[in-house]
Amino acid sequence: MDIQLLLTGNEIMSGDTVDSNSAMMAQRLASLGLTVQRKITVGDDSALLERELANMTREADLVIVNGGLGPTIDDLTAEILATVADLPIAEHPEALAHLEQWCAKRNLTLNAANRKQALLPAGCTLIPNETGSAVGFSLEVNDCLVLCTPGVPSELSHMLEHVLDLLRQRLGNPQQHNILRLQTFGLGESSAQQIISDGVPDWPPAVDLGFRAGAPQMEIKLTVTNDDDLALQQACRHQLEDLFGDHIIGEGDTLLAERVLELLVERGKTLATAESCTGGLIASMLTRIAGSSRGFHAGFVTYDNDIKHRVLGVPEALLEEHGAVSEPVVVAMAEGAMQRAGADYSIAVSGIAGPGGGSNEKPVGTVWLAWGSPENIETCCLNWPVERTLFQTMVAAAGLDMIRRTLLGLDSQPRYFDQRRVRAGAAQ
């Protein structure tokens, strides 16, 4: 099935908006085993849109148009589709009813601009828009199915459910892609690929292996297109678990912070944070998760020596003797945070995020981490010389990862420590 996307919008052409809609569409279509062949983006220009849409309908089996459904004069999709299909534009009663309801709910009067959104190519079929004013619509042109969808991402996301239903009906029972996603931390794409090639030389071709590298996590994706291969998919998953072990955080969309909170809640424990160079990012990653208050109660951002002393009780002598980026200081921070918060576990970080502040002995990218419980605090010094915000992201994630490992009772060291370690600590 030849599927093409036509995206319209001056704000996308100018680069003022980064298009994430086409990625959303491609991923949702992939769940039906459908792949997008080609996508074209042009601005809100009648002549350009008409040319592309006419060409696409001659060539493709399915065209999804995105954008241009709104009330302004720049919104051209209905008009262009009518021209290409050689049909008149007419007020669509269902679309008008939707607009009237939409306005009534918001105590608005239906004005001419809004009413324009009911003017659609004659004979088209509506696609409901559950959140916005502009309905979607579908039409067959030149044996090609054209689906018109809104540019607002949240509206598109809802409408895609209807689009997928429509495609499922049309395709009979399409070959579903079964996608299993594993979230990892501490692995790079190329080294992961190498480890798999070496470890599983006879990887089954029926299981498609994919990587999606992000900061801080990397996703490994196992896709099978045939239900008969589900057992094979599970076998591959077990092989990955053998190869990567505790570098796998969880399935689906699991975030590191989410997994840490889950483990804390399961054990009825709480965590406190003491952050210098990450400046509140660990606390923020935790509290982004709904329900985080069940495992996280207190965070300290101690961005200054005096504050490390006043707020966390780090002895001034330690700060003077060893400096803020040192093992004794980061251990005292971890202890101070647990004690002051009455927490069971803590993470403490102190490092040099840059671009300034480095020295020969402690260059930019140097960071001491301490983590554990009052009975057992572990430490490590890493060097991660990357741009400031990426450094903060990776170090915050490393802190969360160490607590995850502690909560799981793992005593193995993660792979990334080997590459980044300056010095392993063995404090307390």
Added chain:
Amino acid sequence: MDIQLLLTGNEIMSGDTVDSNSAMMAQRLASLGLTVQRKITVGDDSALLERELANMTREADLVIVNGGLGPTIDDLTAEILATVADLPIAEHPEALAHLEQWCAKRNLTLNAANRKQALLPAGCTLIPNETGSAVGFSLEVNDCLVLCTPGVPSELSHMLEHVLDLLRQRLGNPQQHNILRLQTFGLGESSAQQIISDGVPDWPPAVDLGFRAGAPQMEIKLTVTNDDDLALQQACRHQLEDLFGDHIIGEGDTLLAERVLELLVERGKTLATAESCTGGLIASMLTRIAGSSRGFHAGFVTYDNDIKHRVLGVPEALLEEHGAVSEPVVVAMAEGAMQRAGADYSIAVSGIAGPGGGSNEKPVGTVWLAWGSPENIETCCLNWPVERTLFQTMVAAAGLDMIRRTLLGLDSQPRYFDQRRVRAGAAQ
């Protein structure tokens, strides 16, 4: 000048990667007054790429190809361009020298895969890649200039400087677009547009007005294409300053946190934060800025009543009587943070980020803010019923905005307070 972009990559077609490169290219081209007419994306497929590139070179004056320069078998750009131009592929000595240098710097041996990156269409001209192994290259085909650039965003960003130089030379002295960007907080796109339409009915057509709504800031862009209109651009800027006043944070890329730190440093003052529902995000926004330690020393994330009491000294009686999301508690948090950190100013927030935790009296989205100095703490209760992370982002920004206003000695209330306010406080 008809400019078209050809983007290649299976990871873009599948939606695993969101393409931000084309937005980057469009914005950089805009600085020369150039606009992109059309962009096409296809996967790493020889037949598809060849068809699109051949069509584009017949139609456009400039084609920029992005992606497909790397060492793997999927990287097809050099080969496709050679086919379209009907030229042989040859090892390019300069490209080979670049690869040798690149490997030597990294203590790597030049292997066959890497060496493939020196195989380019005969007669093409190199475009330097300062950060990566794959050079870019340019070639005239069918009176169309084709520029091939790398898909890695950081490499592309550097290479675009060379591309712009090349275009400047080619275009003689192109009509530069002078773009003035103003950063605002607390304005929506449509209301800003309305205020401008009402306030400046005779807006000069020579000054193009644009908006770029983000969370939390909105950018207003004034573009003129003729140096004679620079005075007019300045006049428009002054009119915007009259209309929006202190909702304008600064010029260019200025971030709220950056402006707050600048004002603190100018005055030799420090700020402390006491965060409940924003969970460290305000501290994190501040410490993302290099040099933030000059104005920000301490942040407290007190995500629990007991911690508000233990760490910030909020009286237990206040918490019991009024609840954590209340004016007396948020004032006590602000006071406690200043006192414990020895800071001159503080921001405190306590609210209900959701999705759970709301009540009839205090629904999800309710938040109390307190800000000021030991002598004068102000408060406000807002209702911002949006998704959890957006709520955290907007509330954190509102807190920073109130400190910015305090530091500037503004006593006017921002517009967004009118829309969001539940109750104005007048504590202390």
